[in-house]
Amino acid sequence: MVLTKSSYLSGLQCAKRLWIETHALHLLGPTSGIQAQLRAQGREVGHLARATFAGGRLISGWGQAAVDATRMALEAGATCLFEAAFEHAGVFVRCDILAAHPDGGWRLIEVKSTTRVKQHHLHDLAVQVWVLRGAGLDVRSAEVMHLNNRNCVYPNLARLFVRAEVTTQVLRLVGKVARQAAVLKRRMGQKSMPRIAVGPHCTQPHPCPATGYCWRNVPAHAIFTIPRITPDKLRALIKLGIVRVHDIPADFPLTPEQWAYVRRVKEGRAEINRASIARRLAGLVAPVYFLDFETYAYAVPRFDGMRPFQQLPFQYSCRVLEADGTLHHREYLHTGTDDPRPALARQLVADIGPAGSVVVYHARFERTVLLELARALPALRGALRDIAARLWDQLDVFRFDYLDPAFEGSNSIKRVLPVLVPGLGYDDLAVQRGDQAQAAWQELIHCRDAARAAELAAGLRAYCGRDTLAMVEIHRALRRLVQTE
Numbered sequence: 001m002v003l004t005k006s007s008y009l010s011g012l013q014c015a016k017r018l019w020i021e022t023h024a025l026h027l028l029g030p031t032s033g034i035q036a037q038l039r040a041q042g043r044e045v046g047h048l049a050r051a052t053f054a055g056g057r058l059i060s061g062w063g064q065a066a067v068d069a070t071r072m073a074l075e076a077g078a079t080c081l082f083e084a085a086f087e088h089a090g091v092f093v094r095c096d097i098l099a100a101h102p103d104g105g106w107r108l109i110e111v112k113s114t115t116r117v118k119q120h121h122l123h124d125l126a127v128q129v130w131v132l133r134g135a136g137l138d139v140r141s142a143e144v145m146h147l148n149n150r151n152c153v154y155p156n157l158a159r160l161f162v163r164a165e166v167t168t169q170v171l172r173l174v175g176k177v178a179r180q181a182a183v184l185k186r187r188m189g190q191k192s193m194p195r196i197a198v199g200p201h202c203t204q205p206h207p208c209p210a211t212g213y214c215w216r217n218v219p220a221h222a223i224f225t226i227p228r229i230t231p232d233k234l235r236a237l238i239k240l241g242i243v244r245v246h247d248i249p250a251d252f253p254l255t256p257e258q259w260a261y262v263r264r265v266k267e268g269r270a271e272i273n274r275a276s277i278a279r280r281l282a283g284l285v286a287p288v289y290f291l292d293f294e295t296y297a298y299a300v301p302r303f304d305g306m307r308p309f310q311q312l313p314f315q316y317s318c319r320v321l322e323a324d325g326t327l328h329h330r331e332y333l334h335t336g337t338d339d340p341r342p343a344l345a346r347q348l349v350a351d352i353g354p355a356g357s358v359v360v361y362h363a364r365f366e367r368t369v370l371l372e373l374a375r376a377l378p379a380l381r382g383a384l385r386d387i388a389a390r391l392w393d394q395l396d397v398f399r400f401d402y403l404d405p406a407f408e409g410s411n412s413i414k415r416v417l418p419v420l421v422p423g424l425g426y427d428d429l430a431v432q433r434g435d436q437a438q439a440a441w442q443e444l445i446h447c448r449d450a451a452r453a454a455e456l457a458a459g460l461r462a463y464c465g466r467d468t469l470a471m472v473e474i475h476r477a478l479r480r481l482v483q484t485e
Helices: 005-013 015-023 033-050 063-075 119-134 167-189 231-239 256-267 274-282 341-351 363-376 378-389 395-401 413-420 434-445 450-483
Strands: 080-088 091-100 106-112 139-147 161-165 288-297 311-321 327-333 358-360 391-393
Touching: 005 015, 005 091, 005 119, 005 167, 015 167, 033 091, 033 106, 033 434, 063 080, 063 091, 080 119, 091 119, 106 119, 119 139, 119 167, 139 167, 274 395, 274 450, 288 363, 288 434, 288 450, 311 341, 311 363, 311 434, 311 450, 327 341, 327 450, 341 363, 341 378, 358 363, 358 450, 363 378, 363 391, 378 391, 413 450, 434 450
Parallel strands: 106 139, 288 358, 358 391
Antiparallel strands: 080 091, 091 106, 139 161, 288 311, 311 327
């Protein structure tokens, strides 16, 4: 079997993942809409990176045909190749950019749609360097070409990329590639699936597409729910055969906060500071606005003043709870391909009056969105900053005052809601998660089928509206809780 660069990296993450991707594709989860869009963004970044190299030649085809095309291009004197293909000792790689080095030999440049160099990028380059050198090329340097979200501001994309020299770090890994490749080829070729326990490797450096299969029997209150537990401690517990929180021995080194969580799980009780919750609720000023944004992050910015991966708000839901208990709903969804910020911000300022608390769930995110809108739209700057100054974070209640093992180590709204408001959730919606909302919006703004566009818009409105309804119902549940003390 030929080991590709992608399968080599899959195997480094987990040999079981490599085996499943080779022999049991039906066990992998489906590609989500947002994953498909991230891949499309990666292709866009790759094309723009190539445009910075004059005279480069693209190698097409696959397998041996691509290897042969690469060899002929090099023999013909090419000094810059895109998607150059090489094979050595049963390992096949393609190189984003291979350019002649000023001192002779070659520069290997890996293009990444990230904003910094990551450890797995070095492994990516290491296997390429090993294959290319094995194929007879004199590779002098290795670089990661990534996005520059500090100095690149649309419409000036001249500084879109940063090139980081990582040759020294990569060469430290190259000597290990031959042994690792041999091990992975054996694992890939074995008849039975490797027996590998779940662990931190299931999500690092990327979420594994086989997680749904591998985690199907992981129990509730597993060790993975312990707040801020390190990968090393998880691996130590797994090595001891411990997966359930209930089975953690008393002498295991956890932080006081983590031991408090373990005790709550073992005792099956919540810790609720009703007095503190009451004080927090007393600080709310009517009318109370419950606000939630949906955003999209373009790898390559599209609109004035935006940087790579800056969050672009395209939708909001706002529930208004009057002092007499009356509840109103206001919302905005942008459905065009133009900049959504001006229209969204104008309606938001109209929908949220000059007085009253603005309840959000995770205020740091909403505050950032509001302040970036204020910077982009000077005419609305004062009003937007005023809204940002009135934010009240509902999440703080579940960070500090309401700690329930039923949340299973998370204080996200999707974990909190079914505990405080049984029967209200997201399972009945077409769009159930933020990443699905991002994918649905991208499909919506490019959709030419009116019926499908209406379906997508309805799904987005229902999802964002459910977030603010959830906050309202959690608020009501908290009020009932403190009133019964």
